[in-house]
Amino acid sequence: xxxxxxxxxxxxxxxxxxxxxxxxxxxxxxxxxxxxxxxxxxxxxxxxxxxxxxxxxxxxxxxxxxxxxxxxxxxxxxxxxxxxxxxxxxxxxxxxxxxxxxxxxxxxxxxxxxxxxxxxxxxxxxxxxxxxxxxxxxxxxxxxxxxxxxxxxxxxxxxxxxxxxxxxxxxxxxxxxxxxxxxxxxxxxxxxxxxxxxxxxxxxxxxxxxxxxxxxxxxxxxxxxxxxxxxxxxxxxxxxxxxxxxxxxxxxxxxxxxxxxxxxxxxxxxxxxxxxxxxxxxxxxxxxxxxxxxxxxxxxxxxxxxxxxxxxxxxxxxxxxxxxxxxxxxxxxxxxxxxxxxxxx
Amino acid sequence: xxxxxxxxxxxxxxxxxxxxxxxxxxxxxxxxxxxxxxxxxxxxxxxxxxxxxxxxxxxxxxxxxxxxxxxxxxxxxxxxxxxxxxxxxxxxxxxxxxxxxxxxxxxxxxxxxxxxxxxxxxxxxxxxxxxxxxxxxxxxxxxxxxxxxxxxxxxxxxxxxxxxxxxxxxxxxxxxxxxxxxxxxxxxxxxxxxxxxxxxxxxxxxxxxxxxxxxxxxxxxxxxxxxxxxxxxxxxxxxxxxxxxxxxxxxxxxxxxxxxxxxxxxxxxxxxxxxxxxxxxxxxxxxxxxxxxxxxxxxxxxxxxxxxxxxxxxxxxxxxxxxxxxxxxxxxxxxxxxxxxxxxx
Numbered sequence: 001x002x003x004x005x006x007x008x009x010x011x012x013x014x015x016x017x018x019x020x021x022x023x024x025x026x027x028x029x030x031x032x033x034x035x036x037x038x039x040x041x042x043x044x045x046x047x048x049x050x051x052x053x054x055x056x057x058x059x060x061x062x063x064x065x066x067x068x069x070x071x072x073x074x075x076x077x078x079x080x081x082x083x084x085x086x087x088x089x090x091x092x093x094x095x096x097x098x099x100x101x102x103x104x105x106x107x108x109x110x111x112x113x114x115x116x117x118x119x120x121x122x123x124x125x126x127x128x129x130x131x132x133x134x135x136x137x138x139x140x141x142x143x144x145x146x147x148x149x150x151x152x153x154x155x156x157x158x159x160x161x162x163x164x165x166x167x168x169x170x171x172x173x174x175x176x177x178x179x180x181x182x183x184x185x186x187x188x189x190x191x192x193x194x195x196x197x198x199x200x201x202x203x204x205x206x207x208x209x210x211x212x213x214x215x216x217x218x219x220x221x222x223x224x225x226x227x228x229x230x231x232x233x234x235x236x237x238x239x240x241x242x243x244x245x246x247x248x249x250x251x252x253x254x255x256x257x258x259x260x261x262x263x264x265x266x267x268x269x270x271x272x273x274x275x276x277x278x279x280x281x282x283x284x285x286x287x288x289x290x291x292x293x294x295x296x297x298x299x300x301x302x303x304x305x306x307x308x309x310x311x312x313x314x315x316x317x318x319x320x321x322x323x324x325x326x327x328x329x330x331x332x333x334x335x336x337x338x339x340x341x342x343x344x345x
Numbered sequence: 346x347x348x349x350x351x352x353x354x355x356x357x358x359x360x361x362x363x364x365x366x367x368x369x370x371x372x373x374x375x376x377x378x379x380x381x382x383x384x385x386x387x388x389x390x391x392x393x394x395x396x397x398x399x400x401x402x403x404x405x406x407x408x409x410x411x412x413x414x415x416x417x418x419x420x421x422x423x424x425x426x427x428x429x430x431x432x433x434x435x436x437x438x439x440x441x442x443x444x445x446x447x448x449x450x451x452x453x454x455x456x457x458x459x460x461x462x463x464x465x466x467x468x469x470x471x472x473x474x475x476x477x478x479x480x481x482x483x484x485x486x487x488x489x490x491x492x493x494x495x496x497x498x499x500x501x502x503x504x505x506x507x508x509x510x511x512x513x514x515x516x517x518x519x520x521x522x523x524x525x526x527x528x529x530x531x532x533x534x535x536x537x538x539x540x541x542x543x544x545x546x547x548x549x550x551x552x553x554x555x556x557x558x559x560x561x562x563x564x565x566x567x568x569x570x571x572x573x574x575x576x577x578x579x580x581x582x583x584x585x586x587x588x589x590x591x592x593x594x595x596x597x598x599x600x601x602x603x604x605x606x607x608x609x610x611x612x613x614x615x616x617x618x619x620x621x622x623x624x625x626x627x628x629x630x631x632x633x634x635x636x637x638x639x640x641x642x643x644x645x646x647x648x649x650x651x652x653x654x655x656x657x658x659x660x661x662x663x664x665x666x667x668x669x670x671x672x673x674x675x676x677x678x679x680x681x682x683x684x685x686x687x688x689x690x
Contacts, residue, residue, distance in 0.1 A: 062395045
């Protein structure tokens with residue numbers, strides 16, 4: 001019967017010379033894992049394209065994300081399983097930011113032949129872990145050869161019709177929230193860049209940078225309960241992303257510097273000179289959620305959602321500028337200073 | 346109202362330095378074009394991701410395709426509008442090969458800064474033409490910087506539930522058909538490679554290579570009428586693609602060499618030494634449809650569909666090998682010799 005969950009023989013038009021068959025077999029094994037609940041209707045066609053049956057009353061969410069060596073991750077600094085995990089996590093985070101549920105993904109992978117053995121195996125270990133964790137199964141893709149590792153991930157998700165949370169719904173007076181702590185991924189990146197042993201030391205301080213967790217359950221809860229009036233994920237840093245949300249909504253914001261949750265670091269040590277507020281305001285790659293809530297809905301928000309802190313950091317204003325209010329009462333415009341992918345050596 | 350066709354403010358996380366805003370504006374203009382009929386329910390979210398409402402009783406088709414400078418198209422040989430047209434045409438062809446209707450696409454574009462002006466404008470002219478022609482609208486994407494032009498296109502389409510035509514449905518005795526003429530794109534590529542003036546001479550012989558037309562209407566008709574038992578598009582050449590269809594169906598085929606429709610070229614001239622059968626068997630990039638039909642359904646097939654010739658070229662066999670029968674009665678196994686993306690200078 002066509003509508004059963006078939007083992008996926010992928011539609012990879014792989015052109016990798018003698019390694020083609022082996023490459024497709026390696027990646028195909030990932031597609032054949034069974035997935036839980038919401039993906040049972042997925043049809044893997046092993047064909048020109050992937051087919052799936054949308055659920056009645058749901059809209060389809062589509063997003064894609066580049067993940068390029070030298071632009072989005074530095075050469076030889078990231079363990080391959082982190083690259084596999086993170087390329088999917090980044091795209092899934094966009095679905096979470098709409099309040100959606102990820103369903104399946106397409107993997108476009110362009111590799112130098114030197115990366116088709118050990119590196120690829122490590123990459124697939126991370127990708128498989130992420131795929132299981134996010135309940136988002138591989139449905140197809142395209143592989144080819146290139147000089148540098150180039151990855152593009154498309155995620156298809158779904159959200160109840162009319163429940164998707166856009167960036168454009170914030171209104172004056174709404175309270176601005178963030179999930180988790182901000183700047184931890186940037187801190188991890190800095191440690192990684194100055195660590196000659198690369199990422200082999202599996203320090204928890206690197207985890208947020210190497211294996212970010214998109215806030216799927218939180219995004220879905222905020223959408224289902226209609227608590228969030230607007231939402232996006234923090235990929236480039238609060239100072240870059242908040243202006244995007246405000247521009248889409250035609251509003252501004254006043255952010256209370258003392259409320260922005262900074263990275264949690266042990267006291268003393270070589271990190272004591274780091275300006276935590278600057279990290280929290282400008283650090284990218286956190287994949288936390290930024291969302292707004294009507295004042296009369298605030299009491300329906302827990303302080304923690306499945307262990308993730310939800311913090312009110314300011315208020316939406318009708319005046320279209322974004323201001324940071326410091327502890328001494330002084331204030332200044334928030335200048336965009338988010339993550340710069342060209343900063344890698 | 347959220348369900349109207351909104352102007353799309355794209356979810357481009359563009360990181361192009363000072364050119365970011367201009368780049369997004371240029372591409373965004375493409376998304377704001379209105380599209381016809383079947384796309385009216387599309388929701389452009391201008392957000393973390395694109396949202397669209399699937400039609401009741403339809404399955405979603407998803408496909409993605411690399412289009413890399415130096416791998417899939419040669420540097421400085423292809424006019425930029427051809428790159429724009431062809432990157433979408435290739436991915437749309439995968440939807441056509443399932444019998445589906447394209448609906449929207451995501452554009453992932455990584456460019457060197459030197460290509461963000463004139464080249465990009467030409468690229469967008471071709472992409473816009475293709476988008477209108479195929480009724481497939483831009484719904485989002487991702488842009489970034491890279492050393493070479495890297496393009497990845499995801500197309501979402503739809504097909505009536507249960508009507509998608511897979512590669513796996515061919516049975517012994519089915520007649521093997523192709524649309525159009527085979528090898529014309531390869532011929533165009535050869536002319537282009539030996540033409541010092543590049544593609545400026547808009548010869549009709551280059552058209553099939555530079556501006557291929559996916560067979561959307563034909564694929565849909567074959568699916569709707571349930572005429573095709575299996576189908577795929579010819580992207581890498583008959584000798585590479587027919588084995589894939591046969592493998593997916595667990596069958597073999599006997600192809601009649603005299604029936605394979607070769608490129609149509611003027612007699613005489615510098616092309617008279619070209620082996621047309623070899624071009625037709627092994628040339629890639631035609632984006633014609635390869636499909637199989639039950640013998641008792643053959644009479645319901647027209648010889649031409651909207652001007653495109655439909656040619657029976659052989660028969661499916663239970664013996665799992667692919668044989669070419671020559672005019673003199675001799676036969677040989679069909680060896681894969683399709684388009685080689687690494688053959689570019």
